[in-house]
Amino acid sequence: MGELDQWKHCPRxxxxxxxxxxxxxxxxxxxxxYASSKPTASAVCVDDEGRVLLSRRGIDPFAGKWDLPGGFVDEEEHPRDCVRRELREEAGVEIEPLELLGVWIDRYGGNGSAAVTLNFYWTARIVEGTPEPHDDVAELRWFPPSEVPADELAFPHTRDVLALVRQQHA
Ligand SMILES: [Zn+2]
Incomplete structure (x- = not known):
């Protein structure tokens, strides 16, 4: 279902x-x-041991499932600035985005009526602070790539992002 499919009136x-x-x-x-997707920006933070930082969602959709930290891009905000801001808000850390890993399309939820998302991912390193959960994040944890809980990931595309990271670090 598209963004405008249920609209019946002019919003103006x-x-x-x-x-x-x-x-x-x-x-x-x-x-x-025009119907469009919602842009998000997220980070794949990797530490010196090659572990990846995952965040457990505190809110729906997919409350309790694991996600990569990030969020929705504000109007007039560059996604690269967004990912810095989101990590500051959700994890209390300053990051340096390194490389744009890629862009994945998904939905913000498990059913066909959820908004379509356009999801930007950067590899990143933490340059200041120790990750602690804030905002709508229930928990933050470092996972060795082989121990990522694949069955407990929130969004289908997260698996693809992590697979690419594993491939690049193999
Ligand atoms: Zn009108």
Missing amino acids: CGADAEPVAGLLECPECGFRV
Whole structure:
């Protein structure tokens, strides 16, 4: 299901309007809005022993499951700045993003009506502080790549991100 599929009115003037193929165009005022995904930015922090920092989610979707620390990009915020901010907020650490690992598409939740996400991942190292859970994070823990709890990961794409990291460090 797309972002606009349930929309029935123009968000600007309130007139009846119906989205077609990811575009809602208001017949009254001409306002146009296109469906799009929600960008997120997250970090794959690796320590000197090659362990990866995972965060256990304190909120839904997937409360209690493991995730890579990060979050939604603010309007006008570069995803690279976002990942620094999120690690500051969620883990209380300053990081240095190293390499853009890649971009993965997923959904923010386990059913088809959840928002589509566009997820940027950087490898990173912690330059200041010791990770401690804040915000909506229940726990932070370092995992050797071979001991990542694959069955307890929150989002399907996280497995692919971690597989790529393992491959690069093999
Ligand atoms: Zn309108």
